[in-house]
Amino acid sequence: xxxxxxYVPTKLVFGExxxxxxxxxxxxxxxxxxxxxxxSIKKNGVYDQVTEALSSHKVVEFSxxxxxxxxxxxxxxxxxxxxxxxxFLLAVGGGSVIDGTKFLSSAVLYEGDTPWDILAxxxxxxxxxxxxxxxxxxxxxxxxxxxxxxxxxxTQEKLTMGGPGLFPQFSICDPTVxxxxxxxxxANGVADAYTHVMEQYMTYPANAFLQDRISEGILQTLxxxxxxxxxxxxxxxxxxNFMWSCTMALNSYIQKGVPxxxxxxxxxxxxxxxxxxxxxxxxxxxxxxxxxxxxDQKKEKLAQYAERVFNIQTxxxxxxxxxxxxxxxxxxxxxxxxxxxxxxxxxxxxxxxTVAENLKAHGMVKLGEHRxxxxxxxxxxxxxxY
Amino acid sequence: xxxxxxYVPTKLVFGExxxxxxxxxxxxxxxxxxxxxxxSIKKNGVYDQVTEALSSHKVVEFSxxxxxxxxxxxxxxxxxxxxxxxxFLLAVGGGSVIDGTKFLSSAVLYEGDTPWDILAxxxxxxxxxxxxxxxxxxxxxxxxxxxxxxxxxxTQEKLTMGGPGLFPQFSICDPTVxxxxxxxxxANGVADAYTHVMEQYMTYPANAFLQDRISEGILQTLxxxxxxxxxxxxxxxxxxNFMWSCTMALNSYIQKGVPxxxxxxxxxxxxxxxxxxxxxxxxxxxxxxxxxxxxDQKKEKLAQYAERVFNIQTxxxxxxxxxxxxxxxxxxxxxxxxxxxxxxxxxxxxxxxTVAENLKAHGMVKLGEHRxxxxxxxxxxxxxxY
Numbered sequence: 001x002x003x004x005x006x007y008v009p010t011k012l013v014f015g016e017x018x019x020x021x022x023x024x025x026x027x028x029x030x031x032x033x034x035x036x037x038x039x040s041i042k043k044n045g046v047y048d049q050v051t052e053a054l055s056s057h058k059v060v061e062f063s064x065x066x067x068x069x070x071x072x073x074x075x076x077x078x079x080x081x082x083x084x085x086x087x088f089l090l091a092v093g094g095g096s097v098i099d100g101t102k103f104l105s106s107a108v109l110y111e112g113d114t115p116w117d118i119l120a121x122x123x124x125x126x127x128x129x130x131x132x133x134x135x136x137x138x139x140x141x142x143x144x145x146x147x148x149x150x151x152x153x154x155t156q157e158k159l160t161m162g163g164p165g166l167f168p169q170f171s172i173c174d175p176t177v178x179x180x181x182x183x184x185x186x187a188n189g190v191a192d193a194y195t196h197v198m199e200q201y202m203t204y205p206a207n208a209f210l211q212d213r214i215s216e217g218i219l220q221t222l223x224x225x226x227x228x229x230x231x232x233x234x235x236x237x238x239x240x241n242f243m244w245s246c247t248m249a250l251n252s253y254i255q256k257g258v259p260x261x262x263x264x265x266x267x268x269x270x271x272x273x274x275x276x277x278x279x280x281x282x283x284x285x286x287x288x289x290x291x292x293x294x295x296d297q298k299k300e301k302l303a304q305y306a307e308r309v310f311n312i313q314t315x316x317x318x319x320x321x322x323x324x325x326x327x328x329x330x331x332x333x334x335x336x337x338x339x340x341x342x343x344x345x346x347x348x349x350x351x352x353x354t355v356a357e358n359l360k361a362h363g364m365v366k367l368g369e370h371r372x373x374x375x376x377x378x379x380x381x382x383x384x385x386y
Numbered sequence: 387x388x389x390x391x392x393y394v395p396t397k398l399v400f401g402e403x404x405x406x407x408x409x410x411x412x413x414x415x416x417x418x419x420x421x422x423x424x425x426s427i428k429k430n431g432v433y434d435q436v437t438e439a440l441s442s443h444k445v446v447e448f449s450x451x452x453x454x455x456x457x458x459x460x461x462x463x464x465x466x467x468x469x470x471x472x473x474f475l476l477a478v479g480g481g482s483v484i485d486g487t488k489f490l491s492s493a494v495l496y497e498g499d500t501p502w503d504i505l506a507x508x509x510x511x512x513x514x515x516x517x518x519x520x521x522x523x524x525x526x527x528x529x530x531x532x533x534x535x536x537x538x539x540x541t542q543e544k545l546t547m548g549g550p551g552l553f554p555q556f557s558i559c560d561p562t563v564x565x566x567x568x569x570x571x572x573a574n575g576v577a578d579a580y581t582h583v584m585e586q587y588m589t590y591p592a593n594a595f596l597q598d599r600i601s602e603g604i605l606q607t608l609x610x611x612x613x614x615x616x617x618x619x620x621x622x623x624x625x626x627n628f629m630w631s632c633t634m635a636l637n638s639y640i641q642k643g644v645p646x647x648x649x650x651x652x653x654x655x656x657x658x659x660x661x662x663x664x665x666x667x668x669x670x671x672x673x674x675x676x677x678x679x680x681x682d683q684k685k686e687k688l689a690q691y692a693e694r695v696f697n698i699q700t701x702x703x704x705x706x707x708x709x710x711x712x713x714x715x716x717x718x719x720x721x722x723x724x725x726x727x728x729x730x731x732x733x734x735x736x737x738x739x740t741v742a743e744n745l746k747a748h749g750m751v752k753l754g755e756h757r758x759x760x761x762x763x764x765x766x767x768x769x770x771x772y
Binding site: 001002003004005006007008009011012013014015016017018207208209210211213214216217218220221224225237240241244245248253256257 | 404643
């Protein structure tokens with residue numbers, strides 16, 4: 001086990017009917033900017049619950065934060081924060097709205113030339129404007145961590161940021177919000193959380209027995225509840241275990257003391273930036289070929305995963321490891337998620353080289369737990385996923 | 387899954403050689419009271435590491451906090467805190483030193499008549515004097531939670547306290563500290579952590595799939611590393627997984643959203659208060675008879691535990707559940723811990739009634755996840771453990 005520091009100060013408020021606690025969670029005496037997306041919260045009742053809970057607070061609204069939150073959109077919100085003297089941000093949405101809010105939390109206190117520097121120059125945020133969240137889409141785990149991803153359309157960039165100043169002060173997770181979600185988003189949420197675990201777990205044996213067990217427990221839970229989540233989002237047992245698994249998949253606990261990969265995400269981000277394919281689906285496209293390409297380095301851990309998560313007890317390490325990749329791809333298929341780039345676009349020839357160029361441009365030339373996935377290797381992984 | 391709030395703001399600093407980070411973790415400009423126990427830290431090198439890291443801080447020392455920290459001892463430390471205008475507490479020790487420090491953190495700001503009220507009247511602490519810890523004995527989990535247990539010899543009382551103001555600001559966990567621990571304390575640590583998980587896990591099925599998986603993962607890890615910890619505490623892999631399991635066993639995560647029992651602890655505390663038997667050993671005495679007494683209520687979960695932790699796949703629910711209790715007792719025996727009260731004292735006749743009287747005196751008349759363990763039932767459980 002590697003040395004680690006663990007610090008997760010977000011207060012999580014979990015369960016049906018908890019949105020009303022906003023009244024006490026959001027500080028009084030500060031002007032609040034409530035941020036949300038395309039307006040689905042006005043159809044599913046969340047908007048009404050939030051505004052009722054905040055009826056005695058001063059609240060300004062900003063809507064229209066899109067999936068893969070766009071820098072240009074967020075700059076408009078930044079203007080409002082400065083002009084209106086906003087003292088607290090409330091994100092009501094999924095990972096995109098929360099990530100956008102994290103960017104704003106950082107940007108409003110940033111003193112450099114342009115807030116894009118925070119992303120382009122990977123500037124860590126040690127202090128941000130305080131914010132809380134009401135989660136409407138379990139998937140990214142952004143509600144209980146300090147990372148964010150922001151996109152910029154005109155340059156086709158999708159970059160990450162973070163720092164200890166970017167934890168939500170609180171996050172309210174009411175599992176009943178999934179009832180109104182389209183099946184496509186539910187499937188994406190499961191695949192996203194599943195891949196988050198895999199990025200932290202599927203490396204090489206690192207003698208972190210407990211971290212492995214917890215990761216396997218999240219994967220097993222997601223596999224158990226996914227069919228119920230997709231067929232009956234009113235099933236509260238499935239919904240609550242799904243939502244809690246998504247949070248635990250990326251709230252730091254399983255990444256501490258272990259090597260992590262994250263190459264699947266870094267390569268997959270390029271597919272969203274270029275083709276606009278849903279984030280979760282780009283992960284499902286890249287993961288199988290990434291693990292096939294790095295098979296020799298990952299086979300021991302893949303075999304452990306086969307044994308413990310899929311109960312494959314026979315065969316050699318190599319055989320078990322191959323079954324593990326196959327079972328993972330089958331799990332994505334069971335969610336209705338296709339795992340080849342050609343399932344999403346006809347215009348894929350040469351895209352491996354494009355990814356390689358983009359990774360170079362962003363300085364991401366050594367990916368994976370061994371830092372040996374060069375842009376050229378990434379290109380091969382993309383080509384294997386055509 | 388039940389609704390829950392989760393808030394664990396302690397910064398955990400984990401790994402070999404991390405004690406040196408105290409230099410930056412302990413605030414400068416405040417007078418520090420360093421609290422420790424009987425002086426074992428002067429033999430194992432921890433004292434030297436701490437004082438070196440704090441060589442530019444103003445530090446006062448208080449030693450002599452005993453196992454099951456005594457109220458009378460702590461009152462002496464309280465005097466020093468007030469007289470010396472101490473601004474930060476640093477606990478260097480195991481659960482007893484940390485629990486004693488939590489009491490002091492609360493007591494110094496308490497404005498009532500006598501600080502014993504905090505325990506006797508179960509007053510929750512919302513603000514305490516800031517403190518950090520250096521853990522020297524993995525067991526209680528006190529390094530990453532906000533609870534404490536304090537004893538009072540003259541009344542043979544052992545009572546609990548807590549509140550959101552009592553989280554350590556940081557805790558440093560260096561697994562190499564176990565190298566100098568006597569085998570008895572190592573065995574106690576494993577049994578203590580194991581029972582902490584059981585108190586939160588072994589109730590009834592509550593549709594908290596992920597919490598169950600994490601609990602089972604901690605139990606499996608403890609079972610895996612225990613023999614290595616006892617035979618070779620220099621084994622860093624075993625030591626680090628042991629230490630991290632002890633923290634995760636009682637840092638709130640597995641207790642959220644589920645019913646919890648804690649009757650084993652409440653009954654067992656009486657054995658320590660009366661006979662002075664090691665805390666962990668009293669748990670091992672009470673647990674098997676408590677689960678036997680409440681067999682019908684716990685059998686589904688006992689069977690799940692048998693299947694997943696001990697890989698018992700054949701038999702009825704009842705048969706698996708019985709094997710589960712037996713396997714648990716065997717695990718305690720494998721640690722060299724005996725599980726009958728008569729193994730520790732000849733003077734046990736009538737002690738069941740004494741426990742019943744004491745529980746009544748402390749207002750603990752409804753224990754267990756169903757609140758149906760009356761003092762009379764507790765007496766029976768104690769008698770079954772003779």
